[in-house]
Amino acid sequence: MRFDYKHFHIDCTARHDEDGRFYAHARITSAPNEYTPHVEVHDSGDLDSFANEWDALNCARSWAIEWCDEALA
Numbered sequence: 001m002r003f004d005y006k007h008f009h010i011d012c013t014a015r016h017d018e019d020g021r022f023y024a025h026a027r028i029t030s031a032p033n034e035y036t037p038h039v040e041v042h043d044s045g046d047l048d049s050f051a052n053e054w055d056a057l058n059c060a061r062s063w064a065i066e067w068c069d070e071a072l073a
Contacts, residue, residue, distance in 0.1 A: 001057050006072065007031065010064045014056035021049040022056035026064040042067070 001012040009029045014022040024047040030040045047063055050056040 001061060003061075005065055005068050007033070008064075008068045008071075010061070010068070012057050012060035012064060014050070014053040014060070015046070016053070017049075021051065022053045023047070023049050024056040024060040024063070026060040026067075028064055028067060 003010055007030060009031070011027045011029075013025045013027075015025060016022055024044075026044040026047070028042045028044075032038055044060065044063060044067075048056075048059055050059065
């Protein structure tokens, strides 16, 4: 699931593991601007595990939006 939020680009994934669980992950990228002269990337790491992919993606999406809102505060 890829989308833009405010001035961030967010890529949410759900990694399917051998144990049958889906692990939520988000990568947040911000483009260079007047305050940061280079691309910045923030990786969430594995956030949590879920029984299905949709729940994992929703978790990653919610986490990423919250992270972006806090980064801009």
